[in-house]
Each structure stands twice: as structure tokens, then as C-alpha cells.
Amino acid sequence: MLFAIIIGIWATRSMVQLDRLFINFLEHFLNPLTCMMRRVRNILIFCFFCSAAMLQAASEADSLLRELGCGNCHNGVVSSEVVKTKAPNLSFAGVKYRPAYLFSYLQNPVRVRHNIGVARMPDFAFDVRESLALTFFLSEQRKLPDRVSPGSKAGGAARTSSEIHKIITRELQCTKCHIMAGEGSNRATDLSTAGYRLRQDWLTLYLLNPAAFEGTDAGMPRFFFEDEENGASVHGIISDAEETAASIGEYLSAMGESKLRKLAAEFLTAKKNYANITAKMGERIFLSQNCLACHRLDGAEPWFNRNGPDLSLESQRVRPQWLRDYFSETHAVRPFGYFPGSGSRMPDFDLNEHEVEILTKHFLKGNRGIDQREPERLSPYAMKKAELLLRDKLSCLGCHRLDDVGGRIGPDLSRVSKRLNGPFIDMMIQHPRELVPESIMPEIAMQPKTASLMGNFLKQVHMETTPLGYLSLIDHRPFNPKARGNLYREYCSVCHGIDGSGNGYNARYMPAVPVSHSDATLMGQRADDTLYDGIHGGGVILGKHHFMPPWGETLSPHEIRSLVAQIRQLCRCEGPAWSR
Numbered sequence: 074m075l076f077a078i079i080i081g082i083w084a085t086r087s088m089v090q091l092d093r094l095f096i097n098f099l100e101h102f103l104n105p106l107t108c109m110m111r112r113v114r115n116i117l118i119f120c121f122f123c124s125a126a127m128l129q130a131a132s133e134a135d136s137l138l139r140e141l142g143c144g145n146c147h148n149g150v151v152s153s154e155v156v157k158t159k160a161p162n163l164s165f166a167g168v169k170y171r172p173a174y175l176f177s178y179l180q181n182p183v184r185v186r187h188n189i190g191v192a193r194m195p196d197f198a199f200d201v202r203e204s205l206a207l208t209f210f211l212s213e214q215r216k217l218p219d220r221v222s223p224g225s226k227a228g229g230a231a232r233t234s235s236e237i238h239k240i241i242t243r244e245l246q247c248t249k250c251h252i253m254a255g256e257g258s259n260r261a262t263d264l265s266t267a268g269y270r271l272r273q274d275w276l277t278l279y280l281l282n283p284a285a286f287e288g289t290d291a292g293m294p295r296f297f298f299e300d301e302e303n304g305a306s307v308h309g310i311i312s313d314a315e316e317t318a319a320s321i322g323e324y325l326s327a328m329g330e331s332k333l334r335k336l337a338a339e340f341l342t343a344k345k346n347y348a349n350i351t352a353k354m355g356e357r358i359f360l361s362q363n364c365l366a367c368h369r370l371d372g373a374e375p376w377f378n379r380n381g382p383d384l385s386l387e388s389q390r391v392r393p394q395w396l397r398d399y400f401s402e403t404h405a406v407r408p409f410g411y412f413p414g415s416g417s418r419m420p421d422f423d424l425n426e427h428e429v430e431i432l433t434k435h436f437l438k439g440n441r442g443i444d445q446r447e448p449e450r451l452s453p454y455a456m457k458k459a460e461l462l463l464r465d466k467l468s469c470l471g472c473h474r475l476d477d478v479g480g481r482i483g484p485d486l487s488r489v490s491k492r493l494n495g496p497f498i499d500m501m502i503q504h505p506r507e508l509v510p511e512s513i514m515p516e517i518a519m520q521p522k523t524a525s526l527m528g529n530f531l532k533q534v535h536m537e538t539t540p541l542g543y544l545s546l547i548d549h550r551p552f553n554p555k556a557r558g559n560l561y562r563e564y565c566s567v568c569h570g571i572d573g574s575g576n577g578y579n580a581r582y583m584p585a586v587p588v589s590h591s592d593a594t595l596m597g598q599r600a601d602d603t604l605y606d607g608i609h610g611g612g613v614i615l616g617k618h619h620f621m622p623p624w625g626e627t628l629s630p631h632e633i634r635s636l637v638a639q640i641r642q643l644c645r646c647e648g649p650a651w652s653r
């Protein structure tokens with residue numbers, strides 16, 4: 074874009090200089106008219122270049138979003154097939170990768186392929202246990218492509234390593250595309266890493282028939298066999314293809330040995346320290362993070378189509394500085410998932426400054442109309458009153474954190490003034506379902522005066538709290554809250570637990586234990602109408618804790634009745650005889 078502007082200015086300038094020669098000459102005669110026409114023409118030229126520059130900026134943002142695959146997790150952004158041709162197929166990850174490498178890579182993904190442009194593997198901030206679980210899960214993926222047979226185990230031919238080095242760098246010229254120990258050009262992957270990344274058997278299989286594994290636009294040439302319709306036939310160049318491939322595999326593996334030893338030691342320690350981690354946990358993490366947005370893994374059914382917020386309203390929602398900082402370094406906003414309970418995270422793409430700028434501009438397009446008037450200044454007394462309302466009367470802190478109290482379902486409200494535009498805060502308090510229809514944040518009936526007090530409070534409050542990270546995907550079991558259109562699962566299980574036993578992931582942040590709906594003795598004492606009233610009007614109606622939210626403005630009477638019926642199924646009990 075800068076380039077286009079510079080060209081624009083330069084072109085306008087040189088035109089100006091050219092005209093000057095003969096315009097000076099004409100000036101005396103046709104003075105006023107030419108002067109005006111010249112101006113108009115110069116303005117037109119400049120406009121042309123400016124609009125070209127703007128178009129280019131728009132298409133730059135579009136192509137960046139596509140290459141990175143943002144729209145595969147977010148509505149309101151172009152979705153992308155491109156990224157699916159760049160991210161490797163994980164269906165046979167267990168045959169391909171060394172588990173010790175996966176374990177380390179998932180905690181700290183680094184660039185591997187240099188042939189995929191700006192596409193990259195983002196960082197999900199997995200900790201040791203989460204990566205361990207994912208590693209176990211990926212290592213179970215052992216489905217070889219149809220056209221590959223594990224076949225004869227050719228040993229490497231007895232060649233010295235300097236002979237193989239020569240084959241790699243000269244005869245087959247692998248280093249035309251691959252870099253290896255600093256030698257060659259970096260247009261694919263670094264072959265010195267192949268030894269600790271990739272299993273030796275797989276290396277050999279791959280070298281013999283790379284096309285069978287790819288299904289991407291990768292373009293590793295076939296050196297040994299032509300991939301013909303009916304079986305493979307030997308390529309002319311090499312007579313002892315299998316032996317040569319095996320020796321290359323052996324050579325590359327030896328090259329990675331010392332690094333592999335280090336990775337293996339770390340992996341082993343983790344396995345010993347966390348013996349309770351299973352592949353099943355890894356599968357849940359894989360699905361909860363929507364890895365399938367970019368990767369193929371045959372047989373895996375995605376939980377979601379999109380698992381992040383709709384970004385079409387982003388320009389109305391957030392403050393420019395917040396967005397810029399967020400793109401520079403993401404952090405947890407909704408601690409256990411956009412759909413609470415799903416555990417979904419916004420991964421960090423390690424964007425460079427230029428990319429941050431492009432994306433910030435793109436998402437802030439159209440926020441000119443935002444009303445950024447200063448909020449009504451509240452007196453310290455009014456501030457205190459608002460805080461006490463939140464702590465002692467309203468249900469908001471059942472789901473939100475404020476300072477040292479509150480749940481982990483919605484975003485932390487302690488510093489929401491830094492994140493959100495004022496009008497958005499007001500709207501979110503009064504009409505959350507209109508702004509974010511997918512959200513479980515309920516409409517809560519409030520006097521207009523109270524609503525505006527809350528709004529003004531949140532627009533000014535700034536409490537120094539330690540930022541919340543994402544909750545552990547091991548300590549809390551991520552699930553798909555939207556599965557099967559089950560209302561209890563979507564709205565209640567975050568506190569009451571999927572099985573109704575009162576142990577949802579948010580329960581530990583509640584000052585009162587969310588009631589166990591599977592407790593037949595307790596639920597047997599409640600009439601259906603009592604349950605209905607509690608759900609409709611919230612905990613306060615029943616003289617219970619106010620952190621139990623009221624759902625009457627959000628769910629229909631029919632939906633609330635079906636929730637009562639679901640509670641009856643969970644406790645396998647009926648209300649007291651008098652109430653039936």
C-alpha cells in the first residue's frame with residue numbers, strides 16, 4: 074500500500090514537472106482555464122492511485138485472513154480452503170512424527186515449512202499435561218494412505234555417510250529446495266530437523282512415494298518411483314531405490330539424534346509425572362480447539378462449525394488499542410471457551426507488526442460512528458453502590474469475575490472499560506441476546522436506573538487483578554455445550570454439571586455449591602412449581618444465593634418446563650405428593 078502511494082505521489086509529481094515546461098509557455102495566453110484543468114487532472118490522478126492503494130490494502134487483509142484461516146473459526150470473516158492445503162494431514166501422525174517431538178512442538182510451535190507463505194501453526198498455549206494428552210491422541214492416528222504399503226523393510230545399503238551426503242546434495246539435489254545443516258536453499262523444510270521430527274520408517278516410505286501422503290499443494294518431487302495408475306514402476310535414475318531411500322532415512326535420523334535424546338528425556342519425565350493422562354483426553358482437546366478448522370484427520374467428527382465469536386460486530390465492540398494489543402499478544406477473554414464449557418481458545422499467531430496493523434485496520438473499518446462520549450462520572454458513593462449491587466444482589470458475578478470474586482463463564486469485568494466501547498457495554502447489559510444471540514448470557518430485568526448505573530460503573534471501573542489464563546483442559550473436561558440441542562447442557566451444566574451433580578467447571582468459583590439436581594432426596598422435596606419459579610426468577614426468588622441467574626426473560630415458559638422435566642430425569646424422582 075505504501076508502495077502504491079509513493080508511486081502515486083511520484084507519478085503526480087513528474088507529470089507536474091513535465092507540464093511545467095510548456096504550461097509556463099502557454100500560461101500567459103490561456104492562464105486561468107489551463108490552471109484549473111491541470112488541477113482537476115492532478116486530483117484525478119491522485120485519487121486513482123489512492124483508491125488503488127486502498128483496494129490493495131483491502132485485498133491484503135483478505136488474503137492474510139484466508140492464508141491464516143481465521144474465518145474457519147469465526148463467522149463474519151472469509152472462510153478459507155487455502156489453509157487446508159498448507160496444514161499437514163494428521164490422519165497418520167502416529168506413523169509420521171516422533172511423539173517426543175509432538176510433545177515439544179505442541180507447547181511451542183515453530184515454523185517448519187518454508188513453502189507455505191504466511192500460513193502457520195498458531196500457539197494454543199498448551200501446558201505439559203495438555204500437550205501430553207494431545208501427543209497420545211495424535212500418536213494413535215496410524216492410518217496410512219491407501220497407496221502406501223508398509224512393505225518390505227529394506228535396510229540401508231552399506232554406504233558411508235559421505236556418500237549419502239553426496240547423494241543428497243549433488244546426485245538428487247535435495248538441497249535445491251531443502252536446507253540441511255546450513256547448506257542449500259530454504260524452500261521447503263530443514264532436513265536437519267527431519268531426524269528428530271519424523272520416524273525413520275516413515276521417512277523411507279515418504280521418500281519412495283511422497284505424493285501418496287500429501288493431498289496438499291506441497292510438491293515434493295518423486296525421485297524413486299513414478300506414481301502410475303496401476304501400481305508403481307521404478308524410476309530410471311536409481312537402481313536400488315529402496316536401499317537408497319532407507320539410507321537417506323538412516324542418515325537424516327542420525328543427524329537428529331542428540332536433539333531427539335533431549336526431547337525424549339523431557340517426554341519421558343512428563344509421562345512419569347502425569348501417569349493419569351490419556352489419549353481420550355487428547356481427543357477432547359483436539360475437538361474442543363477445532364484443530365479440524367485447518368487440519369485433516371480422517372474419522373474425526375468436528376464438534377463445531379465455528380468455535381469463536383462472530384467478528385462482524387468487532388468494530389462496534391472493542392476499543393482500537395485493545396484490539397491492537399490483543400493481536401500482538403492474545404490472552405484469555407472467556408476462560409473456558411466461547412461456548413462456555415467448550416474450552417475453546419483463541420490461539421496466538423505470533424503476528425508481526427505489519428500483520429497486526431493490517432488486521433487491526435481491517436476489523437476497525439466502520440467504527441467511525443461509535444459514540445465515545447465520556448461516561449457519566451459517578452461519585453465514589455455511586456461507584457460503591459454499584460459494586461455492592463453486583464456483589465450482593467445481582468447474578469452477574471455467578472458468571473463474571475469482578476476483582477476477587479465471581480465465576481469464569483463470561484469475561485472478567487474488572488477492566489472491561491479498557492476492552493469495550495461504552496455503548497456496547499450498555500447494550501450488552503440490557504440486550505445481550507440481541508448482540509450475541511449464541512451466548513448464554515441471560516437478559517436480566519432491571520430498572521432503567523439500575524441498568525444505567527451498572528453501565529456507567531463498568532465504563533469506569535478499573536481494578537488491578539492478575540489476568541486470568543485459560544482454564545486447564547485437563548482439570549476441567551471440555552465438552553460440546555451445543556450438542557443435541559440439550560438446554561440443560563448448554564445453559565446449566567457449566568455450574569450444575571452435565572450429570573446435574575452440582576460440579577460443573579464453574580462450581581468451584583461459587584460461594585454456594587450449585588445444587589445437585591441428581592440428588593433424589595433433595596429434589597424430591599421440591600415441587601415442580603418451585604423449580605419452575607427458581608429457574609424463572611433466579612436464586613433470590615427461593616431465598617437461595619443470588620448467583621443463580623434468572624432465566625425467565627431468556628427462555629420461554631415451554632423451555633423452562635422442559636428444564637424442570639430434565640431435572641426430574643436427572644434425579645429420577647418426583648416432587649412431593651401434595652404437589653403432583
Ligand code: HEC
Nearest residue numbers: 141142143146362363380381382405406407411417418419
Ligand atoms: C482455532 C480457532 C480460531 C482461529 C483459527 C482463530 N480464532 Fe480468533 N478466537 C477463537 C476463539 C475461541 C476466541 C474466543 C477466545 C476468548 O474469548 O478468550 C477468539 C477470539 C478472537 C477475537 C476477540 C473477539 C472478542 O472481542 O472477544 C478476535 C479479534 C479474533 N479472535 C480474531 C482472529 C483472527 C484475526 C484470526 C486469524 C489470524 C483468528 N481469530 C483465528 C478461535 C479462533
Ligand code: HEC
Nearest residue numbers: 186188245246247249250261262267291292293294296321
Ligand atoms: C523441488 C523441490 C524439492 C526437492 C528437490 C526435494 N524436496 Fe523434499 N520436499 C519438498 C517440498 C515442497 C516438501 C513438502 C513440505 C510439506 O509437507 O509441505 C518436501 C518434503 C520433504 C520431506 C518431508 C517433509 C516433512 O518434514 O514433513 C522430506 C523428508 C523430504 N522432503 C526430503 C527430501 C529429500 C531427501 C530430497 C532429495 C532426495 C528432497 N526432499 C528433495 C520439496 C523438495
Ligand code: HEC
Nearest residue numbers: 141142159160161183184185186192193194362364366367
Ligand atoms: C489456523 C490453522 C491451524 C489450526 C487451527 C491448527 N493448526 Fe496445526 N498447523 C497449521 C499449519 C499451517 C501447520 C504447518 C506449519 C509449518 O509447517 O510451519 C501446522 C502444523 C501442525 C503440526 C505438524 C508440525 C510438523 O512438524 O510438521 C501438528 C502436529 C499440528 N499442526 C497439530 C495441530 C493441533 C493438535 C491443532 C489443534 C490444537 C492444530 N494443529 C490447529 C495450521 C493450524
Ligand code: HEC
Nearest residue numbers: 468469472482483484498501502509512513514515517622
Ligand atoms: C449465565 C452467565 C451470565 C450471567 C448471569 C451474566 N453474564 Fe454477562 N456474559 C456472559 C457471557 C458468556 C458473556 C460473553 C458473551 C460473548 O461471547 O461475547 C458475557 C458478556 C458480558 C459483557 C461483555 C464483556 C466482554 O468483555 O465482552 C458484559 C459487559 C456483561 N456480560 C455484563 C453482565 C452483567 C452486568 C450481568 C448482570 C446483570 C451479566 N453480565 C450476567 C455470561 C453471563
Ligand code: HEC
Nearest residue numbers: 471472564565568585586587588604607608617618621636
Ligand atoms: C452461574 C452458575 C449457575 C448457572 C449457570 C445455573 N445455576 Fe442454578 N444454581 C446455582 C447456584 C449457586 C445455586 C444454589 C444456590 C443456593 O443453594 O443458595 C443454584 C440453584 C438452583 C436451583 C434451586 C434448587 C433448589 O435448591 O431448590 C435450581 C432449580 C436451579 N439452580 C436450576 C438451574 C437451571 C435449570 C439452570 C440452567 C437454565 C441453572 N440453574 C443455571 C448456580 C447456577
